[in-house]
Amino acid sequence: MREVETMTGMVIRVSPVGEMDKRLVILTRERGKIIAFARGARRPGNPLMAVSRPFAFGQFSLYEGRDSYTLRSAEITNYFDELSLDVEGTCYGSYFLELADYYARENMDGTGLLKLLYQSIRALLKPALKNELVQRIFELKAMVLNGEYTETPPCPVSDSASYAWEYVIVSPAEHLYTFTLTEPVLEEFIRCVEINKKRYVDKNFHSLEILHTMTGWKLLK
Structure with missing residues (x-):
């Protein structure tokens, strides 16, 4: 089972991927700029929908892949x-x-x-x-x-x-x-x-x- 990494950061760019996913660029304290995919984040009711938007700041739990991350969950402390x-x-x-x-x-x-x-x-x-x-x-x-x-x-x-x-x-x-x-x-x-x-x-x-x-x-x- 893949290990979950938690990083503090802010979503600085969002773009749609496919029919239901989002591609996020997150500025993190620990790794600088990372790319993370939020699976199903465009589907109404999906818990990743609210956290996958620009300006969202908080703790992001991610799975690391070869060239990018997959967003598992997030605790947002400020949506601005x-x-x-x-x-x-x-x-x-x-x-x-x-x-x-x-x-x-x-x-x-x-x-x-x-x-x-x-x-x-x-x-x-x-x-x-x-x-x-x-x-x-x-x-x-x-x-x-x-x-x-x-x-x-x-x-x-x-x-x-x-x-x-x-x-x-x-x-x-x-x-x-x-x-x-x-x-x-x-x-x-x-x-x-x-x-x-x-x-x-x-x-x-x-x-x-x-x-x-x-x-x-x-x-x-």
């Missing part, structure tokens, strides 16, 4: 249901999942990226924080975790923007979303993160394009 009530917030969250998928690697410790993703989605639910700020903090910290950053801002900015940049670099995920920025400083911070992304991130994100269309965002010059 509140996010589904906010269309814009859902778009931001979907982009975070896509960026995490881009950076995550298989068979590697996923603790840092998983913590960042979890705290960033929680931050989207905080009314006091602007989604634009949450996005840029998440992007910068994801690049930092991958070693793709400069210790100081890549263009001349105010002391406040420079401090924000350095704070994000050195702070743990749990302490990232504890500050706000004035509009002028936020614009400087956004500009710096965009420069860094252009330098290091070689991918167009579909969810980000949708988000830009929805918010009418234009790249700052």
